[in-house]
Amino acid sequence: MRSLICAGLLAFTDRHFMNPDGMSYLDIALAAANNQLSELANGYWSPGYPALIGVAIWLFRPAPEQEFPIAHFVTFGAFAFALWSFAFFVRNWRAAISEMNAEGAAETDRHFTPLAYSTFMYLTFTLLPVELVCPDIWVSGLVYLVASLALRAVLPGVGWGNFVSLGLALGAGYYFKEAMFPAGLTVWAMLFFSPRSLCTVSRPRLLLTLSVFLAIATPLFVAVSVKSNRVTFGSAGRLNYGWFVNGLPSIPFGDGTETGALIEHPVPKLSDRPLMLDLSASTGGTYPLWYDPSFWFRDQTPRFGLRAQMKALWIGLKRYMKILVSSAWLPLGAVALILWIPRSSVGPRPIRKFWWLFSWPLVVCAMYALVWVEGRYVGGFLVVWWTALYGLLMLRAGNASGRSSIAWVVICVAVLSCTAGLARVAYGLARALNRPHPPEYQVVGAALRQAGLSAGDRVAVVGPGIDFYGARCARVQIGVQIPFAQEFWRLSTEELRMVWERLHAAGIRVVVAKNRPEYAAPAAWRDIRLSATSSLSILLLPP
Structure with a gap:
């Protein structure tokens, strides 16, 4: 008891x-x-x-x-x-x-x-x-x-x-x-x-x-x-063996030749600098890369070494x-x-x-x-x-x-x-x-809704998207991920303008980032304080 x-x-x-x-x-x-x-x-x-x-x-x-x-x-x-x-x-x-x-x-x-x-x-x-x-x-x-x-x-x-x-x-x-x-x-x-x-x-x-x-x-x-288009009782064992033993990349962009891995559905790139991944090809989920990882690595076969x-x-x-x-x-x-x-x-x-x-x-x-x-x-x-x-x-x-x-x-x-x-x-x-109240994900979800997003809309995330729980609260999907945040923040104003154009062409209306540094190029970011050490920045792209 x-x-x-x-x-x-x-x-x-x-x-x-x-x-x-x-x-x-x-x-x-x-x-x-x-x-x-x-x-x-x-x-x-x-x-x-x-x-x-x-x-x-x-x-x-x-x-x-x-x-x-x-x-x-x-x-x-x-x-x-x-x-x-x-x-x-x-x-x-x-x-x-x-x-x-x-x-x-x-x-x-x-x-x-x-x-x-x-x-x-x-x-x-x-x-x-x-x-x-x-x-x-x-x-x-x-x-x-x-x-x-x-x-x-x-x-x-x-x-x-x-x-x-x-x-x-x-x-x-x-x-x-x-x-x-x-x-x-x-x-x-x-x-x-x-x-x-x-x-x-x-x-x-x-x-x-x-x-x-x-x-x-x-x-x-x-x-x-x-x-899975194969006789299997599941892909979790196969994929975990690939990640932890064979060195399979966790984010499936590229063709996997650097690790010898076969990636059936590599994530399309919107650009190489900064690296922008288009996740629209996935089957669904808040963070498509983690909703069904077997979709991206369907033909990955464990290799014994x-x-x-x-x-x-x-x-x-x-x-x-x-x-x-x-x-x-x-x-x-x-x-x-x-x-x-x-x-x-x-x-x-x-x-x-x-x-x-x-x-x-x-x-x-x-x-x-x-x-x-x-x-x-x-x-x-x-x-x-x-x-x-x-x-x-x-x-x-x-x-x-x-x-x-x-x-x-x-x-x-x-x-x-x-x-x-x-x-x-x-x-x-x-x-x-000791966790903040209201919870961080609820604050982020409310901010995304205030930015005009509705359930099913797609956003771009700077940095890791796997723990962006506010998107789950707002019922929006991470449609584009910019995984390397430091590379993104060092872009010039002109380079940022080209990024906004590519995102707009991909159907993205809002960009979300955490902990925007002071040296970042100026843009119409809206900053929201989440805690003493954490903040969220939201950018509404121009039409």
């Missing part, structure tokens, strides 16, 4: 926060709410999360200024679902432990429960930030649900319904995250091909699980393949090490328990029977290490792994002597985890309370 209250506070205080991925999800959600359901079949973004936001928008019909809070409301719902799923996982893991060691079940529960929930609280608030508008908390909840149903499948006396539910959970995971397709197949294969001497699961029932999984996943698989792959792997391992060091009490507590708890009569049977529960998160973490690692990608899997490990250690502790020492270890780990988790919550609250 305390975790739910903390998540609610973070979601409320951060209700006006936005991130680049979230803006794309909101664009897709708004299209779906306006009966453009085909937009959910995006080549890069999975449809589950924007579909839920779209339902919320359809139900509440918020003003543009209130769409960000609606997205955070959906994310808070994700946390509630994740908490419920984790409680279900803990209950089933405790049942599995009790089945193997009925005599020490009470002692095991007394130690294991606080460890499990404190671990969940810390790793969730540090690796899966509630303030981000992204599907990763939903994915973590589905990971807990899959682990729970897989645990029940291993236990005796489980009916066919559990295996159907497992297939549904695996299929739902694919709708929220492309990576859950291979991750789901991995856990299914571990159960199906597990030797009988290690794990006895009904293979006919697992075939039913696979059938349900594929039946749920096939419509999305077909829709994405049709939109040993040196590049080893570099990416090394970066991934360093990021995992950073996560491990930041939560050092978890491994230290486990080591202390291993040293203090003598070998009990339970023997090696638990780890053999549930080997897949420990292997599955590690395999998924290794999959991400090959491309790019972020805590929010693997947070749910790490929660499962640490919870399973501490459950196994508490199984050994159930019949062990020296329980006072064990209790002290449990108390230390639980207190440190809760304290660190609450500190993360306090930091998030303090940061949110």
Whole structure:
């Protein structure tokens, strides 16, 4: 309950926060709410999360200024679902432990429960930030649900319904995250091909699980393949491998020959100096380059290179090490328990029977290490792994002597985890309370409307456009991007006049820039102070 209250506070205080991925999800959600359901079949973004936001928008019909809070409301719902799923996982893991060691079940529960929930609280608030508008908390909840149903499948006396539910959970995971397709197949294969001497699961029932999984996943698989003009379950893995391993440029202008990349739809240039990119060829979205990146890189094929792959792997391992060091009490507590708890009569049977529960998160973490690692990608899997490990250690502790020492270890780990988790919550609250009011994106959106722009109009942006959330609030599209701001500000008055002519010919009426320097050539800019260190400049082009 305390975790739910903390998540609610973070979601409320951060209700006006936005991130680049979230803006794309909101664009897709708004299209779906306006009966453009085909937009959910995006080549890069999975449809589950924007579909839920779209339902919320359809139900509440918020003003543009209130769409960000609606997205955070959906994310808070994700946390509630994740908490419920984790409680279900803990209950089933405790049942599995009790089945193997009925005599020490009470002692095991007394130690294991606080460890499990404190671990969940810390790793969730540090690796899966509630303030981000992204599907990763939903994915973590589905990971807990899959682990729970897989645990029940291993236990005796489980009916066919559990295996159907497992297939549904695996299929739902694919709708929220492309990576859950291979991750789901991995856990299914571990159960199906597990030797009988290690794990006895009904293979006919697992075939039913696979059938349900594929039946749920096939419509999305077909829709994405049709939109991408290739047989694929998604382009996120392919593109991230290109960006983080092959050196694919993030902005697809030019033909990609300098990196060996094939860019199917290079962004047309309005000029080379300053570089002006015409984004009108895109399918839509506030920032077209990030609305469906697979549109621009549709024929990009990952290229394996040993040196590049080893570099990416090394970066991934360093990021995992950073996560491990930041939560050092978890491994230290486990080591202390291993040293203090003598070998009990339970023997090696638990780890053999549930080997897949420990292997599955590690395999998924290794999959991400090959491309790019972020805590929010693997947070749910790490929660499962640490919870399973501490459950196994508490199984050994159930019949062990020296329980006072064990209790002290449990108390230390639980207190440190809760304290660190609450500190993360306090930091998030303090940061949110220091943000300007009204929110910057609302100020920018109002200024764009005052400049005469209407929904659907196109603007030119100087600098990065990926975080120009005011355009989302005003319902306008970034039609032209001038990515290199310093080059633009050093243009002479005559060069600026030529830029205005090209923009006007492209149908652009308004140019927007942040933090205009004093040395910039004079023009009829309208400056708006956003904060003590930030300002916005708007230029209405002459007819």
